[in-house]
Amino acid sequence: MKKYFLIYFLFLTLTFSFAQTATYWQQQVDYKMDVTMDVQNNQYKGIQKLIYKNNSHDTLRKVFFHLYNNAFQPGSEMDARVQSISDPDRRMVNKIKVEGKDVKESRIAKLKPNEIGYLNISNFKQDGRIASAKTIGTILEVTLAKPLLPHSKTTFTLNFDGQVPLQIRRSGRNNVEGVEFSMSQWYPKIAEFDFEGWHADPYIAREFYGVWGNFDVNITMDKAYVLGGTGYLQNPNEIGHGYQEANVTVKQSSDAKTLTWHFKAPNVHDFTWAADKNYLHDIVQVPDGATLHFLYKNNPKIIANWKKAEFETIKLMTFYNRIVGKYPYKQYSIIQGGDGGMEYAMCTLILGEGTYDGLIGVIAHEMGHSWFQHLLASNESKHGWMDEGFTSFIEDLGMNEIAEKKVSNPHEGSYSGYYFMVDSGKEQPQTTHSDRYDLNQVYSITSYSKGDIFLSQLGYLIGKDNLMKTLKRYFADFKFKHPTPNDIKRTAERVSGANLDWYLTDWTQTTNTIDYGVKDVLENGNNTTITLERIGRMPMPIDLTVEYTDGTKQAFYIPLRMMSFEKENPDPETKRTILKDWAWAYSTYEFSLSKQINSIKKITIDPSGLMADVKQDNNSYPPVAKK
Numbered sequence: 316m317k318k319y320f321l322i323y324f325l326f327l328t329l330t331f332s333f334a335q336t337a338t339y340w341q342q343q344v345d346y347k348m349d350v351t352m353d354v355q356n357n358q359y360k361g362i363q364k365l366i367y368k369n370n371s372h373d374t375l376r377k378v379f380f381h382l383y384n385n386a387f388q389p390g391s392e393m394d395a396r397v398q399s400i401s402d403p404d405r406r407m408v409n410k411i412k413v414e415g416k417d418v419k420e421s422r423i424a425k426l427k428p429n430e431i432g433y434l435n436i437s438n439f440k441q442d443g444r445i446a447s448a449k450t451i452g453t454i455l456e457v458t459l460a461k462p463l464l465p466h467s468k469t470t471f472t473l474n475f476d477g478q479v480p481l482q483i484r485r486s487g488r489n490n491v492e493g494v495e496f497s498m499s500q501w502y503p504k505i506a507e508f509d510f511e512g513w514h515a516d517p518y519i520a521r522e523f524y525g526v527w528g529n530f531d532v533n534i535t536m537d538k539a540y541v542l543g544g545t546g547y548l549q550n551p552n553e554i555g556h557g558y559q560e561a562n563v564t565v566k567q568s569s570d571a572k573t574l575t576w577h578f579k580a581p582n583v584h585d586f587t588w589a590a591d592k593n594y595l596h597d598i599v600q601v602p603d604g605a606t607l608h609f610l611y612k613n614n615p616k617i618i619a620n621w622k623k624a625e626f627e628t629i630k631l632m633t634f635y636n637r638i639v640g641k642y643p644y645k646q647y648s649i650i651q652g653g654d655g656g657m658e659y660a661m662c663t664l665i666l667g668e669g670t671y672d673g674l675i676g677v678i679a680h681e682m683g684h685s686w687f688q689h690l691l692a693s694n695e696s697k698h699g700w701m702d703e704g705f706t707s708f709i710e711d712l713g714m715n716e717i718a719e720k721k722v723s724n725p726h727e728g729s730y731s732g733y734y735f736m737v738d739s740g741k742e743q744p745q746t747t748h749s750d751r752y753d754l755n756q757v758y759s760i761t762s763y764s765k766g767d768i769f770l771s772q773l774g775y776l777i778g779k780d781n782l783m784k785t786l787k788r789y790f791a792d793f794k795f796k797h798p799t800p801n802d803i804k805r806t807a808e809r810v811s812g813a814n815l816d817w818y819l820t821d822w823t824q825t826t827n828t829i830d831y832g833v834k835d836v837l838e839n840g841n842n843t844t845i846t847l848e849r850i851g852r853m854p855m856p857i858d859l860t861v862e863y864t865d866g867t868k869q870a871f872y873i874p875l876r877m878m879s880f881e882k883e884n885p886d887p888e889t890k891r892t893i894l895k896d897w898a899w900a901y902s903t904y905e906f907s908l909s910k911q912i913n914s915i916k917k918i919t920i921d922p923s924g925l926m927a928d929v930k931q932d933n934n935s936y937p938p939v940a941k942k
Contacts, residue, residue: 341797342508343368344528346586350502352536354495356429357479357488363503368468371508375463378471378508379515380436380455383500386518387423387432387480387487392452394423396519402755404520406654407483422483432480432487436503439473446471453518455503475503485657485664492668493612496590497652498544499659504585507694509797514694519750521758522695525584527795532586538574541596543610543650544588545660546580580660581644582795584692587659589652599625601632604641608648611667620671624649627675631682631713638783639686639709640790647685649678658684658706675717680710690794698800699749699758700823704766711767724924726771732764737828737929745823768927769822775925776818776856777811778882785810813880817854827852831920832933834903838912845918847873847904850933854899855926858885861908862917873897873904885923 350361369375386393397403398421408419436455439448444460463469479498482490486499500523506515507524514524530546548554554574580586589610595618597609607628611621628649636642644661653664656677663681667674686709688695688702695702707729715725724730736742741757745765752758774782789798789806804819821827830851837844847857857873870891874881876898884891897904908915918936921928928934 339796340370340372340510342370342526344505344526346502346528346530346532348502348531349533350535352496352534352590354537354540358477359479359501360476361474361502363471363473363475365471365473365505366468367463367471367505369463369465369508371510372465373508374465375508376459378457378459378463379506379513380457381500381504381506381515381518382434382436382450382453382455383486383504383518384432384434384477384480385450385453387426387483389424389426389431391423392517392519393484394421396750397421397423400753400755404484404755422481426481429478430481432478434475434477434501434503437474437476439471442470443472448473454506454515456515471505473503477501482654485653487654490652490654490666492651492666494589494591494652495540496588497654497664498589499587499653499657499664502586507797509694514696516696516750520755522699522749523585524694524696524797525692527582527584527692529582530578530580530586532578532580533575534578534588535573535575536590538571539592540590541592541594541610542576542588542590543594543596543608543648544578544662545583545586546578547646549577549579550575583660583689585660585689587662587664589650589664591652594651595621597622597625599629601629601636604632604636605645605647607632608646609650610648611651614668617667620674621667623671624675624678627717628678628682630717631679634713634716635683635686635709638712639786640690640794642685643690643794647682649682656681658682658688660689661685676710676714679713680706683707683709683713686790691790692795692797693799694797696749698745699762700745700766700769701798701800701803703762704764704769707763707767708770724771726767727924729764729767729771730924730927732760733768733927734929736760736764737826742826744826765822771925772822772927773807773815773818775858775921775923776815776878776882777807777813777880778885780883781807781811811880811882813878813882815878817877821853825852828929829853829855829927830930830933831855831857831926831928832930833918833920833936833938836912836915836918836936839907841909841911843908843910843912843915845906845908845936847920849897849899849902849904851929854897856882857897857904858921858923858926860889860919860922861915862919863910863914864916865914871906873906875899 345366347364348361350359352359397407403419407422409422411418411420436448439446441460446460447458449456479488481487486497488496490497505526507526593613594610595613599607609625648662650662650664651667656665658681665677683706687705693701711725715721743752743757745761785807788810789803793802800819804815808815828851832848832850834848835846854875856875859871861869868889870889871894872891873894874896876896894906920934
């Protein structure tokens with residue numbers, strides 16, 4: 316009987332798993348591009364062949380492409396946003412004096428014709444037939460020559476010519492540290508179509524979302540340049556510049572003025588590269604892992620920092636591999652370029668002239684995005700907290716791991732940022748589209764800090780061990796896919812057995828806050844009655860510690876009724892009592908201690924500090940004096 320039950324159970328499990336997989340679909344694309352760069356006028360021409368597979372259940376009559384370069388033109392939507400928002404990105408404005416007052420002027424608005432970015436498309440064909448294509452700002456809208464049926468594929472071919480803008484935001488030429496070309500979001504990139512429909516968002520401020528596929532890219536340019544970026548170099552013996560294997564003769568023609576760099580990148584949703592005549596190139600190996608490439612300017616002031624960072628980066632990647640899942644590509648590159656730090660497929664572009672702590676901190680964050688965005692490719696525009704916040708979470712853990720002095724809560728800075736935002740009264744829900752926050756500061760705190768807290772506080776809810784198991788399972792189940800907020804929630808539920816829909820709703824879809832307090836502590840004969848109160852709208856289970864005057868300590872746990880869950884004791888060295896659960900509808904909760912009040916030294920709600928209670932001066936007894 317047991318044997319047949321086991322077989323039946325396995326059948327149900329496999330059927331459930333197959334059903335989940337069978338209902339999930341995503342589009343697939345393969346790019347073939349040949350690009351020639353004219354470094355004298357900062358322009359390039361290319362031919363693109365794109366094989367697009369429609370794995371959806373819809374018949375597509377239109378497709379959309381992103382033309383990101385077009386954002387860097389006076390009057391663009393990005394320019395308009397820089398001029399209208401009250402706290403524009405400081406990298407995108409110049410400070411000028413107008414009638415004696417400091418005024419922020421859009422750098423995009425001042426670009427000259429030879430400084431703007433553009434990407435022009437011509438000769439667009441579908442399976443050899445002309446298709447109607449029109450450019451609307453940063454979007455190319457294509458009416459197909461023939462409808463693309465479900466579960467079928469088609470081939471698009473097109474010509475493009477572009478101009479690299481002065482470096483203002485992420486992509487561009489001649490950045491503040493003198494890197495000549497930072498080529499991110501530089502090619503016609505097909506927009507994502509998923510279960511929600513097309514995501515043809517104009518490039519206004521930030522964040523990207525792309526289709527998984529394979530890239531085969533040839534880049535021809537002046538042979539004096541060194542390139543690095545996405546993918547594996549296919550012709551190292553023809554290129555040199557440190558890429559060639561030991562004892563391999565570089566086969567360059569003595570009179571050749573250009574070189575063609577041939578890269579292939581398997582199963583990515585982006586392709587980025589950078590080029591400079593004065594790059595140094597170091598290669599180090601992660602034990603049982605990827606090869607790390609470091610490309611940075613031959614500047615004596617920064618070389619020591621970059622060399623030191625190489626070994627810390629090995630530690631960080633080893634740590635991320637252990638806590639999330641193994642980085643699946645054979646290569647990752649850290650490249651000096653861009654305007655701060657930005658993640659791309661198999662690489663990052665970062666500034667490199669700051670302090671060592673700043674350098675390694677940016678590397679820790681941007682490399683962390685290889686897991687949370689370039690392997691777990693959530694829609695950044697709609698759910699920025701899933702990539703920025705989750706990356707910040709593992710960055711905090713990673714930096715604490717390599718620090719000489721460890722801290723008990725490495726996410727403390729995120730909590731402080733979140734409390735500041737709540738106090739400001741300007742918070743918006745995490746469901747706000749990334750381009751439509753009233754303030755850049757609110758976007759940043761909401762995505763980075765509050766997103767970080769989503770995971771650290773999840774550890775408070777289900778326990779640290781369950782949280783780390785959740786991360787690993789989430790990665791295993793959704794790598795190379797486009798997970799949604801529900802996917803991380805359901806993963807945590809499967810791992811822990813807790814009901815967590817309320818948590819996803821309150822934390823990400825509202826601005827409800829957590830606020831619990833010790834309302835009363837009253838003597839009742841030989842006992843003491845403690846009354847707690849819920850002041851904020853958002854419910855939570857409660858960890859509470861009572862310290863006695865004799866030096867002993869006792870822990871209490873009040874489960875949240877709607878969770879249907881009891882977590883393991885987070886501090887096994889302290890005896891814990893599990894009390895009856897607390898339902899949200901009751902604003903107060905009462906329990907008794909078999910101790911007299913004069914034997915109580917202190918009562919503390921959430922001694923770990925992992926519950927994001929926005930008013931902590933009422934979290935203890937005796938109450939903390941207000942500042």
